[in-house]
Amino acid sequence: MEQNKNTEWTNYNKHTHIIGRVVSVIMLIMLIGAPFLMGHYLGAYPDLRATMNGFFAVGIVWVVSSVAEFLIYTPMLGSGGGYLAFITGNLINMKIPCAVNARDMVDAKTGTPENEIISTISIATSSLVTILVLALGVLLMVPLQPILQNPALQPAFDNVVPALFGAMAYKYYRKNMHIAIFPLIIMSALFIFVPALMGSTSFMIIPSGAIAIGVAYVFHKKKIAADKGGNQ
Amino acid sequence: MTILNQLNSGPMYLICGTIVAFVAVICVIFLIRAYKAGKAIGMDTTKMKRTIISSATFSLLPSVGILLGVIALSGSLGTPLPWLRLSVIGALHYETQIAQAAAEQTGMTTLSASEMTASSFATIALLMSICIMWGMVLSVFLNKKYTNKLSKSGNSSSAGFGDTAMTAMFIGLVSTYIGRYFGGFISENGLFTFNGDVTPIIVIVVSAAAMAIFIRLSQKKSLAWVDSFSIAGSMIAGMAAAAIFGLL
Known part of the structure; x- marks a missing residue:
C-alpha cells in the first residue's frame, strides 16, 4: 500500500516536470511569437534594434x-x-x-x-x-x-498591496516577532535614511530575507542547544 | 481607423485571448492533477477544498487591483495587450515601467496613444515579453534539478529548519514592504520631512487589526470557517480605510 503511494507520487512528480517544461516552452514561443503576429496584422513588425537597445537599457535588471x-x-x-x-x-x-x-x-x-x-x-x-x-x-x-x-475608490485600489501585507504581517509577526523585529527595523532605517532605495524595493527583499533567515537560524540553533541541555 | 481602434480590434483580441485561454487550461490541468494526486496519497480532501476556497477569496481583491492596471494601460496600448500581459507572466508594478521604457526606446517621448505607431506597438510588446520571460526560462532548465536538490536536503538532518527558513523569508518580504512604506512617509520628500504618503501605513494598521479580529473569531470552534476568508476580509477593511481617509 505504502509502496503504491510512493510509486504514484514519483510518477506525479515526474509528469509534473514534463508537463511543466512543455507548457513553459509553448508559452515562451507564444509570448515571443505574439508581437510578430500582432505586427503582421498591424502591418509593421517589431524593430529588433530598438528591442535590443531596450533590453540592454532596462531588461538586464529584470534578468x-x-x-x-x-x-x-x-x-x-x-x-x-x-x-x-x-x-x-x-x-x-x-x-x-x-x-x-x-x-x-x-x-x-x-x-x-x-x-x-x-x-x-x-x-x-x-x-x-x-x-x-x-x-x-x-x-x-x-x-x-x-x-x-x-476618484473615491482610487485610494482603496492604490493600496491593495499594503492591505495584503498588513494582514499577512499580523498573521506571521505575532508568532515570530523575535525574528521580524530585525528585518523590520533595518529595512525601515534603510528606506528612511536612503530614500533612493525605494526605487529598488523588490531587490531589497533579498537582504531582508537573508537577515530574517540568519536571525531565525540563530534562534533555531539556540533552541536545539537548549533542548539538548534539558534532556541531559 | 485610428491606431487605438486597430489595437482594440477583433484579431488582436483573438491573438491575446487564445494565449489567455491556453494558460487557463494549463491551470485547470495542474489543479486537477494536484487534487487527484493529493487524494491518491491519502490527503484530507477537506484541506484541499479549504485551500481552493481560501485561495479564490484571497485572490479576488488583488485581481481587481490588477484589472485597474489593465484599464490604466489600455489608454495607450489598447485593451488586448495589457489584458494578456497581466493575465500571463506579467506583474502589475513591472508592466507600466517596462512599457514606458520600451516606448522611449522606440523614439516616443512618453507612452501614449497619440504617439503610438504600429511598429512601436509591436516593439513594445516584444520588449515586454523578452524582459519578463526569464523566470520561465529558468524554470524550464532548472526547476527539476533545484526542487530535487531541495527535497534531498529536506530529508537530511537540517530538515527541521526548512519551514522556519521559508517563514523567515516571507517575513523578510513583508518587512521590506512595510519598511518601504515607513520610509515613504518619513523621507520620500526629503530626509525626515514626514510629509510622504501616510495612507499605506494606515491601511497596514487597519488590515492587521482586522486580521487580529478574524484570528480571534476563527479560534472559536463554531467560527473556524472564518479563517478561509480572513485575508480577503482584512484587505477589504484596509482598503475601505484608505477610501475613507481619502475622503477626509
Whole structure:
C-alpha cells in the first residue's frame, strides 16, 4: 500500500516536470511569437534594434531580478507551483502570499508531498481567479470603468498591496516577532535614511530575507542547544 | 481607423485571448492533477477544498487591483495587450515601467496613444515579453534539478529548519514592504520631512487589526470557517480605510 503511494507520487512528480517544461516552452514561443503576429496584422513588425537597445537599457535588471526570484521563491512554491507561478506572474503581490497562506492554513511542511499539492492547488486557483476577473473586467470594461475609476475608490485600489501585507504581517509577526523585529527595523532605517532605495524595493527583499533567515537560524540553533541541555 | 481602434480590434483580441485561454487550461490541468494526486496519497480532501476556497477569496481583491492596471494601460496600448500581459507572466508594478521604457526606446517621448505607431506597438510588446520571460526560462532548465536538490536536503538532518527558513523569508518580504512604506512617509520628500504618503501605513494598521479580529473569531470552534476568508476580509477593511481617509 505504502509502496503504491510512493510509486504514484514519483510518477506525479515526474509528469509534473514534463508537463511543466512543455507548457513553459509553448508559452515562451507564444509570448515571443505574439508581437510578430500582432505586427503582421498591424502591418509593421517589431524593430529588433530598438528591442535590443531596450533590453540592454532596462531588461538586464529584470534578468537579475528573475534569477533572484527563481532561487528564492521556488522552494516556497514547489515544482508544480513554481512552473505555474512563473507562467502566470504577479508573484510578490499575489502568488507567494497566497501559497504561503494556504500552506500555513493546512499546516503543510516544506518539502513534503502535502506542501507540493497545496501549493500547486493554491497557485492554480489564484491564477484562474485572476484570469476570470480580468476576462470579466475586459468584457464589461465600458460599464465597469466609471465605477473602478471613481476618484473615491482610487485610494482603496492604490493600496491593495499594503492591505495584503498588513494582514499577512499580523498573521506571521505575532508568532515570530523575535525574528521580524530585525528585518523590520533595518529595512525601515534603510528606506528612511536612503530614500533612493525605494526605487529598488523588490531587490531589497533579498537582504531582508537573508537577515530574517540568519536571525531565525540563530534562534533555531539556540533552541536545539537548549533542548539538548534539558534532556541531559 | 485610428491606431487605438486597430489595437482594440477583433484579431488582436483573438491573438491575446487564445494565449489567455491556453494558460487557463494549463491551470485547470495542474489543479486537477494536484487534487487527484493529493487524494491518491491519502490527503484530507477537506484541506484541499479549504485551500481552493481560501485561495479564490484571497485572490479576488488583488485581481481587481490588477484589472485597474489593465484599464490604466489600455489608454495607450489598447485593451488586448495589457489584458494578456497581466493575465500571463506579467506583474502589475513591472508592466507600466517596462512599457514606458520600451516606448522611449522606440523614439516616443512618453507612452501614449497619440504617439503610438504600429511598429512601436509591436516593439513594445516584444520588449515586454523578452524582459519578463526569464523566470520561465529558468524554470524550464532548472526547476527539476533545484526542487530535487531541495527535497534531498529536506530529508537530511537540517530538515527541521526548512519551514522556519521559508517563514523567515516571507517575513523578510513583508518587512521590506512595510519598511518601504515607513520610509515613504518619513523621507520620500526629503530626509525626515514626514510629509510622504501616510495612507499605506494606515491601511497596514487597519488590515492587521482586522486580521487580529478574524484570528480571534476563527479560534472559536463554531467560527473556524472564518479563517478561509480572513485575508480577503482584512484587505477589504484596509482598503475601505484608505477610501475613507481619502475622503477626509
